[in-house]
Amino acid sequence: MQLVTGNRLRDGKVVYFAGGETWSPAIDDALLVEDDRAETLLREALAGSVPRPAVGPVLIEAVRANGRIHPLSLRERIRASGPTTGPTAEPLIGTASESGG
């Protein structure tokens, strides 16, 4: 399954496409679609008023497990949760298997 993510134009914050013209900082708000609908979802994310709220929208792979959305790649897990070390470190979002999914 896939979802669309980008960085918010005004501050660069990681955001997820939640449908319509809504982008959310919470990954669990993302629209997660089957692979055959992914390109359509990306087109929807790219549409709408100018300026687009998010920069560089791309499709990424993710799964839903135990009611949470989990990106598959480590890069996207770090994007979703924040740096894994340093003064701004955040707990790394788990993989689907770690959440019991």
Add this chain to the structure above:
Amino acid sequence: MYRYDDFDHRFVDERVAQYRDQVRRRLAGQLSEDEFRPLRLMNGLYLQLHAYMLRIAIPYGVLNSAKLRKLAHVARRYDRGFGHFTTRQNLQLHWIKLEDTPDILAELASVEMHAIQTSGNSFRNITTDPFAGVAADEIEDPRPYAEIIRQWSTLHPEFSFLPRKFKIAVSASAEDRAAVKMHDLGLYLRRNEKGETGFEVLVGGGLGRTPLLAHSIKPFVARRDLFSYLEAVLRVYNRYGRRDNLYKSRIKILVQSLGPAKFAAEVEAEWRATDRDAVALPDNYIAEIASGFELPDYDRSPADEQALEQAIADNPAFARWAKHNVTAHKVPGHAVVTISLKPVGETPGDCSADQMDLVADLADELSFGEIRVAYEQNLVLPNVRRDRLFGLWQRLDAAGLGSSNIGLASDIICCPGMDYCSLATARSIPVAQRLARHLAGREDEIGRFSIKISGCINACGHHHLGNIGILGVDKNGEEVYQITLGGDAGNGAAIGQIIGPAVKSDDVTGAIDRLIAAYEKLRQGEERFPETYRRVGAAPFKEALYAAR
């Protein structure tokens, strides 16, 4: 320090105003991201994993207390209270909002700073020896030449569309502390037989996907011919450098493909055809720029060496710091102090806003307001009286800046890696932190040692030049780390060699431990790692590394 003249102030202020309007138009939807991206990059603004990142230029790594306080203020007000000093002697702020960037650049301009040419296919920050001007082993202060080249290379109209970015380093000391040979173009200040100052010119160094060391193409260029010779080099690169393939676009690839001798001949022919008088560098201009770098008015009374020796005798921790972080100064009674930004277990190169303010205060009190940034991601106070060293160390130590590991195994160069960088393929900071924690207890036994870590092939962490280099890569979704051995920066510069298959993240610390243990067993006398490696070859290290698999 070079002070802006009216032209500089006007130029930077106009640039801020121009950029402010570009940001306004972008936020209003009048510029697309494709249109805006090159404009923000020209002002040092990248978009990374979690936010925008602003790379602020610190020309040749030279700061004063006012500039450092401004950086602290910007980090505190517009970022998350810390910054990251880079291997190009710059500062990166990783949590910047686009809407704040015009105000940030205006604040920087108020202390004669900017972020111009910290990105793009331009001349990047000119780097030099962090001990420039005070090093006991230099033939002349290289900073005026770095400043002259900075002015020449800033928005140079002929070279505003180079095939790729271009990095220049200048060194004037017997010991190369600027890693000159890894630069697109390197300059060593030399004296000819008449005692005149000039430059040995090296071309074609660089790391990244194709690591190569620079070749000397001209043993001596007179000072007055500096611009004409640089222009000849750049014209040859501009003419023949590849624009069709990003991975082959750096000058090192051109020098490699032509061969250094052929490249040098091309430059020589171009130079001979140049009207050298038209761009001659006049002595009075050099003198004018050099006047901004005159040495401060030192207190030349003898330092109380007895008190210093007593403090060393009474405080083992201070003794260790004085041994590793203090370097000879050319003025008796003074010392050059390197402040480690590598506290064990922390992020290499990071510095909090409070720490920046403290260093600025200490610089005012003890170092004539001067601070330098070293490419090894540390800070330097270049003018400290020796009898003030103990008090300085106590205040640094109380602020978490008292680490005594300069040149040792935990003085790790490390890029931000995949915790921040959008280009990274693996994390580098956590690897550095684990290694530093593991090695901290026995660094003195290991002796001078360099570990350098990059989170991708672009090699911002200079892994090719580490005695042990570590490159993080993605292998089927897993972070694995390729290890290179035998690299070195400085006079004995060498590109490390890949030792074998990459190791998993959890195995890196053990792997490096085994390699260092092998080195300690194999070395003869004071032999450093690269020397041992060259003498015995890869086999015993390979055996040590992979025997446990």
